[in-house]
Amino acid sequence: MASREDKKALQGSNKNDGLTVLADVAEGEKCIVVKALGSFGLVRRLTEMGLTPGTEIKLLRKGILGGPVEIEVRGVALILGREVASRVLVKPVKEEQND
Amino acid sequence: MTKQLRVALAGNANVGKSVIFNQLTGLNQIVGNWPGKTVERAEGTLHFKGYTIRLIDLPGIYSLSPFSIEEIVSRDYIATEKPDLIINVVDASALERNLYFTLQLLELDAPIVIALNQMDLAAKKGIRINVKRLSELLGVPVVPTVAITGSGINELLLTVIEVIEEKRKLQPFNVRYGQEVEKIIQELQEIMKREPSLADVSYPLRWLAVKLLEKDEDVIKKLRDYECADKILKHAERLATKLESIHGEPSPVVLASERYSIASKIFKEVASIDAYPRISFEHKLDALTTHKILGYIFLTCVLASMFTFIFIGGNIISEYLDPLFRSLIFQLERILQAHLPEIAVKLISNGVLDGVTAGITIALPYIAPFYIILALLEDSGYLARAAFLMDNLMHKIGLHGKAFIPLILGYGCSVPACIGCRIMETQRERLIAAFVVTLVPCAARTIVILGLVGRFVGLYAALGLYAFNIILILALGRLAFKVLPGEPVGLIMEVPHYKKPSLRVVISKTWFRTKEFVYIAFPIIVAGSLAITAMDLTGFIEILTSNMKPLIEGWLGLPANAGVPLIFGVLRKELTLILLSELIPLESLTAMQMIVFTLITMIYIPCVATIAALVKEFGWMKALTIAIVNVALALLIGGIAYRVLTFL
Structure with missing residues (x-):
């Protein structure tokens, strides 16, 4: 499903600026949405569900064997298929150690 | 004279909209579909302060974009039917995301009153909302409610009337972008x-x-x-x-982002959040049911009890009803024989009465329990957890997590399974799921698989047929996924909080859905069995069988009269075996013939009740297409199996 340009965009950003995709964020970690990649319909849907650029997301849990990820965004829990989560470019948030 | 009002309920999914709907309308409901759509339409009436209010429950949606049929149906209704007022049910515990939808209603110039529901849950999550400020900011009345206890419902109605009578003016917030x-x-x-x-x-x-x-x-x-x-x-x-x-963003992202930032601004102004939420039990249940190992064990238990409930429960009702109807029909036949010619009696008893009996004793006992389970799954919030666990596997057939439920149900009865496909979001996914579901061997087909191949050829052969069936489903699901037009969107689904389902809502949903099924499916079932009886009485079936001879004997390698049971099997799949045993001693069949016959029964045309369910969900065209594809597939696979098995 992933188009070549998307993959390029993902790889390119991986090298440069510490960005990663939502699917690669660890359980319990937080991150900020940079951009949703992929088809027009998918990007629109993700945006409508509240994943607009700049939004903070917490990754709650991941399913086994490449299963979906569950996230918290704007006070709501959402499940995203792993292939959907791997189209969301995010910037990890470094949390302070003792909170 | 009472004054007529049309009021619509609109809001996100999982906000307690259907609970409010039931609180307001009680038993005065009509549940059906939107014309030509697979979207449930619930309408009810209530009388209040000299008004007759027609209340329509719009589907639960997140946006008014063209993503799903539900969203298009809702916005078309609001814009073109122009209800007198819309009650926007808003989840206080997820206010920001819900406001995104409210803003879209305001953009449509819809006159709204807000029911700020699930205030109890918000309090549990440590969210406090300044209701007065929210009402001031949005320029519309906001009534806090806890639908499940009925708190705030009366006030909501009073507010609706106040707005209608213009005692309270709406000064809706103007949605303005950057x-x-x-x-x-x-x-x-x-x-x-x-x-x-x-x-x-x-x-x-x-x-x-x-x-x-x-x-x-x-x-x-x-x-x-x-x-x-x-x-x-x-x-x-x-x-x-x-x-x-x-x-530097696609235009929908620009507009949605701005809309969200307005929602976020309003949210921050009216809500304050305590640092320590107190919902430990729900959290524990959530963690258990999505756990990497325990979650699957729990799911297995849920499925097992679901099956037990639907099928054992259905069997008990069915066994109780069956003799009752048999004796009833026997009596009726005797009465009819006294007054009518032989042929008319046969038509009525074999066609109409048997059809009705099949509907009542076979389909209905399984459908009513199924609707109870569906309502429980929907309202408790477990469906989302099951989807989380099974998403992975379902991807193999081009569907996503939610499709697991109808698919599993298909092993019991195809009818509720086909209806269950409406939990998928898009028409495309519903169609793929329904197509796959018709191929899953239901309980009746299991009778044939076990009763013919299992008994005479061996259990391993029977299990082999099941394995073959799973491979077939994987392959055809993928194929349908590739072939059907439309853009697949992966799993994006809200995980609602666990909630104790409202008994009242579960019962009323079950009752109205079952009633609707009877209205739609029974005429089709009766017409189907009437047609076959008429064909039988006129000798048309004999002509058909002799014409089918090359197909049955030549292509499939079966005895010529095996065609008759296959025709009658359309009524009920287990009839294929019952009639076959009446026509031919089963022992005289070769193992290969048994396997071919069972394969065909497993795949060919769905039974009349399933076709009725498909018609109800997808319309005649798609239902017939699925039926024809299945017949062609069965004949193809049967013929190949005959040749491959002879070769072995």
């Missing part, structure tokens, strides 16, 4: 204003302009009916490109 975006929206709006042909559109022009900039395919399609479409679309495209070049 400067650059506004300039572009207004430019497009001005262009549209100058088109005389657009003067009578039922949608607000500003809303149309926003949707065109968002490249909303449904709005674009609707606009094409107007002469000026090309010109407007050209302008819209130019302006959308301009917007994208300013913001």
